[in-house]
Amino acid sequence: MSGPHTRLMQPAPQLAPYAQTLTLPASGVSIHYFEAGPRNAPATVLIHGLQDEADTWRHVFGALAQVHRVVALDLPGFGRSDKARRRYSVPFYARVVIGLMDSLKIGYATLIGSSLGAMIGETIALTYPARVSRLVLVGGTIHIVEPPSGAPRNLIQLVRLWANDRRYFEALRQSQQAAYDSLRPYYADLDGLPQADRDFLFRRVNERVWDEAQRKASLSVQTSLLLFLAFQARRLVRRIPTSPIPTTVIWGTEDRVLPIGNGVARAALQRAARFARIEGAGHLPHQERPEAFLQVVRQ
Numbered sequence: 263m264s265g266p267h268t269r270l271m272q273p274a275p276q277l278a279p280y281a282q283t284l285t286l287p288a289s290g291v292s293i294h295y296f297e298a299g300p301r302n303a304p305a306t307v308l309i310h311g312l313q314d315e316a317d318t319w320r321h322v323f324g325a326l327a328q329v330h331r332v333v334a335l336d337l338p339g340f341g342r343s344d345k346a347r348r349r350y351s352v353p354f355y356a357r358v359v360i361g362l363m364d365s366l367k368i369g370y371a372t373l374i375g376s377s378l379g380a381m382i383g384e385t386i387a388l389t390y391p392a393r394v395s396r397l398v399l400v401g402g403t404i405h406i407v408e409p410p411s412g413a414p415r416n417l418i419q420l421v422r423l424w425a426n427d428r429r430y431f432e433a434l435r436q437s438q439q440a441a442y443d444s445l446r447p448y449y450a451d452l453d454g455l456p457q458a459d460r461d462f463l464f465r466r467v468n469e470r471v472w473d474e475a476q477r478k479a480s481l482s483v484q485t486s487l488l489l490f491l492a493f494q495a496r497r498l499v500r501r502i503p504t505s506p507i508p509t510t511v512i513w514g515t516e517d518r519v520l521p522i523g524n525g526v527a528r529a530a531l532q533r534a535a536r537f538a539r540i541e542g543a544g545h546l547p548h549q550e551r552p553e554a555f556l557q558v559v560r561q
Contacts, residue, residue, distance in 0.1 A: 271342055271469050274320040274462060277334075283342075286361040293362055294342035295335040299327035304395070305368045307359060308334035311377030311402065313470060313480050315341030318376060321552035326559070330372070335362055337379075339479025350479050351486035352404075353494065355382045360390060374398040374559070377520070377545065378483065381495075387507050388498045397509040398559060401517055401545045403528040404495040405502065408521040413484075427481055434471040438464070441471045450516035450544040459549070502531045509535040512558055514543030514550070 273281050273296070280296040296316055306326055308319045316334040326332045336343040338358060339350045359382060363371060370393045375383030380402030387394040434441040442464045446452050452460070470476060509532055513525035522539070529537035538558045540547040548555045 274317040276320045277317060277323060284365055286365060288361055291338050292344045293335055295333055297333045299331040301331055303329060303331045305371035306330040306332045307371045307373050309359060309375040309379030309382050311379050312483055319548060322548050322556055325556050333366065340476055345475035345479055349486060350482040352381050352385050352490050356385045356389060359386060360393060370395050372396040375402060376400040377402040385498060388501045388505060391507060394507050397507050400512045400548060401520055403524055405499050405528045405531060406491060406524055407527045408523045410520050423484065431471055431477050438468050441468050447518050448545045449550055450514065450542055505532055506534055511535060511537045512547060513539055514545060514547040515539050515541050516543060517545045519545040
C-alpha cells in the first residue's frame, strides 16, 4: 500500500529530541518511545489509546518530565513501533509495557493510560500490582457499564466491522479533509484547537489512514477486546474494590466516545480511587485541556 502519507511518522516537535528505540529481549519486538526527566526520579509511563501513538502526550510530556522520569511508548502495531502480523490484545500490551519497564530498569511506576491505554494500565495494576505505584485512567477502564455506541458487541457486529473497515479507510484515503474530519468525535471542539495543533493532527491522521499495517493491528485489537471484556476483564474487575493502588479516574465532560458514566462507576468501585471531570474536554483531555489535566494529575 503506497500513497502520499506512507513515510515513517515524524515525532511531534515537542517530543523529537527524546525519541529512542529498543528491542525487547523476550519477544524481539522493537519499541519506539520517548524518555525524559531525571533518571533517579519517580518513573511515569504513558500509554496511548487505539489508533494513536505516544505523540498524544505532547502537551504534558515536558511538564511531567520536570519532576518525573517519563517514558511514553508507541504500542506495537501503532506509530513507529513494530507492526508485525500477530494477535494484538490488552494482555499482550500489558506484557509489552512490563517488558519495557524491565529493559529500562524501572521497578515500579505511575501508569497513565488514555482510552485503550487506560485498560492496559488497569490490567497491569490488577495483574502486577507491585509494579504500579499509582494509576491514572483517562477516558477508559475495563469496568464498562455503558458501552460506546459504535463498538461491536457480538460476533455478527464484529464480522460487519471487518467487512466495512477496509472500505471505510479507502474512502478516507480519497480525501485528506475527510480523514481529518474523522477526528471530530474525539474532541469537544476540534476547530478550537490552536492552529499548530490542527496542522499537526491533519498530517498525523492522514499518515494513519495510509498505514495498512496499523489498520490491521487496530482490527486485531478490536477483535480481541470483545473477548477480553467478556471473560478476562470480568475476573479482573472483581479485584478492583480491594486494590490499594491510588487511582485517579479522569474524564472529559464532552466525551462522545466512551460515556462519562463509566468513569463515575469505576471510581465508585474502589475506595482508593477518586474521580475528576475536566470541563470542556472530549475523549482526549490531555490534548484539549493540558493545564487542567496536569493540575488533576499533580494533585
